[in-house]
Amino acid sequence: MRVGHSGVQPVVHPHYSVKTLAANRRAWTPAERGKEAGAYRVGMSETPPESPDFDSMTRDIAEVPAVEVIVTVAVNLMSAAAVKLGLTEEGDKYKDLDEARKLVTALAGLLDASTTEISSFHAAPLRDGLKSLQLAFREASLVPDEPGQGPGEKYTGPVYG
Numbered sequence: 001m002r003v004g005h006s007g008v009q010p011v012v013h014p015h016y017s018v019k020t021l022a023a024n025r026r027a028w029t030p031a032e033r034g035k036e037a038g039a040y041r042v043g044m045s046e047t048p049p050e051s052p053d054f055d056s057m058t059r060d061i062a063e064v065p066a067v068e069v070i071v072t073v074a075v076n077l078m079s080a081a082a083v084k085l086g087l088t089e090e091g092d093k094y095k096d097l098d099e100a101r102k103l104v105t106a107l108a109g110l111l112d113a114s115t116t117e118i119s120s121f122h123a124a125p126l127r128d129g130l131k132s133l134q135l136a137f138r139e140a141s142l143v144p145d146e147p148g149q150g151p152g153e154k155y156t157g158p159v160y161g
Helices: 017-022 029-037 054-063 067-084 097-114 120-139
Strands: 001-004 007-009
Touching: 017 120, 029 054, 097 120
Parallel strands: none
Antiparallel strands: 001 007
16 A cells, blocks of 8 residues: 555556456456457456566666665555554544554564664654654554553653653
């Protein structure tokens, strides 16, 4: 899921549109299955999609510095946690505190484990975001956790407002 100006949007493979994926999920009649046996269903086309060049994709990934991968994963965890905390435009529609707890704890663990690997330039805003999520979780909980028992606090220590 992506959080954007229009709210949460499904993330799909870059080569397939949501419309194409939905079309591929429809029920095929026996006549259609027989008529196009062996044909590719992607995009309702009879021609196979271009296969991705996995070698170049691997080279691209190999060129990405580890710090960028760590920061990207952290930002994705933050975004998902914000959605599960109900902090998006849709509010309570996707709110799930159990899921949010898992995401915030994973983010805290990642930041704790990578502290010596990423510079404070990258780590400081991520730690600030983590603390904001932890405080938002405490605020959203009907029965707040004891200090030190909230999501990720085993890695960060107690979080106070």
